[in-house]
Amino acid sequence: MSKNQLLSIILPIHNEEENIEPLYERLAKVCQKNQINYEIIFVNDGSNDQGLQRVLHLQKKDSRVKAIDFSRNFGHQIAISAGMEFAKGAAVLVMDADLQDPPEMIPKFVEKWKQGFDVVYAIRKNRKGSPLKRIMYKLYYRILNKLADLDMPLDSGDFRLFSRRAVDRIIQFGEKRRYLRGLSSLIGFDQIGIEYDRPQRRAGKTKYSYRKLFNLAWEGVTALSIKPLRVATYLGVTVAFIAVAYMIRVFYMRLFTDTYIPGWSSLMTVLLLLGSVQLICIGIIGEYIGRTAEEVRDRPLYIIRKIYEKES
Numbered sequence: 001m002s003k004n005q006l007l008s009i010i011l012p013i014h015n016e017e018e019n020i021e022p023l024y025e026r027l028a029k030v031c032q033k034n035q036i037n038y039e040i041i042f043v044n045d046g047s048n049d050q051g052l053q054r055v056l057h058l059q060k061k062d063s064r065v066k067a068i069d070f071s072r073n074f075g076h077q078i079a080i081s082a083g084m085e086f087a088k089g090a091a092v093l094v095m096d097a098d099l100q101d102p103p104e105m106i107p108k109f110v111e112k113w114k115q116g117f118d119v120v121y122a123i124r125k126n127r128k129g130s131p132l133k134r135i136m137y138k139l140y141y142r143i144l145n146k147l148a149d150l151d152m153p154l155d156s157g158d159f160r161l162f163s164r165r166a167v168d169r170i171i172q173f174g175e176k177r178r179y180l181r182g183l184s185s186l187i188g189f190d191q192i193g194i195e196y197d198r199p200q201r202r203a204g205k206t207k208y209s210y211r212k213l214f215n216l217a218w219e220g221v222t223a224l225s226i227k228p229l230r231v232a233t234y235l236g237v238t239v240a241f242i243a244v245a246y247m248i249r250v251f252y253m254r255l256f257t258d259t260y261i262p263g264w265s266s267l268m269t270v271l272l273l274l275g276s277v278q279l280i281c282i283g284i285i286g287e288y289i290g291r292t293a294e295e296v297r298d299r300p301l302y303i304i305r306k307i308y309e310k311e312s
Contacts, residue, residue, distance in 0.1 A: 007031070007038045007110065008089030012079035014044075016097045017051040024058050024065070026103040034107045039064045042097075043083045046073025056308060067308040074302045077178045080158060082302050084167050093161045094180075100198055101159040108194055109161040118189035121153055121160035125195040152185050153193055160184065176301060177291060228284045239277045246270065 009027060013020070024040065031038045042055045044067060052069055059065040068082055080094055091113050095101035105122065112120040142154065158180060162170070169187045170180070185191075 005037060005091070006089040007036050007106075008083075008087035008092045009038060009040045009106075010043065010080060010083030010087060010092060010094045011040065011097045012043045012045055012076050012083065013047060013051050013055075013097045014073065014076070014079075015047050015049045015051065017047075017049040017054055019097055019099055020051055020054040020058070023097055023099055023103070024062075026099070027106075028062070030103045030106050034110070036106065036110060039066060039087075039089065041083045041086055042067045043079040044069045045076065045079040046070055059308060059310060063310040066310075069305045069308065071303040071305045076158075077180055078302050080180055081171075081178055082304070084162075085171055086307070087167065090164050091161055092164070092167045095159050096157075102196065105194065105196055112192055112194065113161055113163060116190060117192045118163040118166040119160060119184055119187075119191040121156045121184070121191065121193050123153065123193040123195045124155045124157065124198045126197045152182065153191075156193060157181065163189070165189070174295075176295060176299070228287075231284070235277050236281060239274060243270070243274070 011023070020042075027038075027040060030036075042052075042065070044052045044055070052067060055065065055067045059067065066086075068086055070079070070082075083094070084092060091110070093106065093109060095103075101122070109120045162184070166184075166187055166189055169189075170183050173183055173186075
């Protein structure tokens with residue numbers, strides 16, 4: 001990158017105080033070694049530890065360190081969106097603050113950007129962690145790719161670089177419940193992936209429980225596709241056919257055979273089956289209605305307590 005081209009590095013943080021200084025040191029070392037003009041934007045997403053204080057301590061010796069302090073926790077995807085709106089760089093890099101996204105990969109991202117790519121995303125070739133989570137991640141990306149109405153890169157997270165025009169297009173999307181990996185694919189432009197081995201987090205505990213991972217996965221599906229609504233319709237039609245077939249069988253056995261048909265067990269089975277399908281369909285429809293209601297309310301995407309920025 002030329003000296004007048006700025007790289008904005010966005011780092012959402014939520015209770016990551018143990019990783020702040022090591023992350024900064026590695027980022028600064030990589031950028032200075034490769035003569036990259038940079039700014040580091042920490043987005044404090046409602047942390048209740050000393051993470052923000054550590055960021056402000058770094059800012060005293062490096063004016064390129066900036067911080068956005070949310071009034072409460074708004075979520076990882078919203079924190080990234082705020083960083084994008086605040087970033088001034090010709091290119092914007094999004095990465096996690098737990099050092100599972102290696103800063104040493106930055107030169108590779110920049111090189112691809114200089115070659116003309118608007119989005120450069122990291123592909124997790126190998127990743128540490130529990131076998132169950134690894135299996136769930138692989139299954140999720142492949143299911144999402146089948147359900148989504150566009151092609152999604154497999155095994156890629158939020159670790160990616162955007163050109164300025166790509167960031168400007170993403171900022172234009174007004175939806176409240178954001179899934180930035182999907183928006184990244186939705187904008188189009190020239191995109192390319194880079195493989196890397198994803199290490200374990202350096203310190204602290206993961207903020208994504210199984211429940212939060214499921215919620216993020218469901219956000220991705222409902223944000224990018226209406227196929228779940230079609231699945232609800234298919235379920236209803238399938239159960240209707242089963243019910244009609246069962247009804248025909250009951251009438252046949254009653255009129256043409258002497259076979260005794262137990263009433264209570266068969267009736268309860270049918271009722272439970274129909275009730276389950278109805279609840280599933282109502283839940284899927286309700287999810288989309290809820291998303292629509294949130295858009296209609298048009299509440300702010302986030303609320304900032306304070307922006308910490310020093311003049312260079």
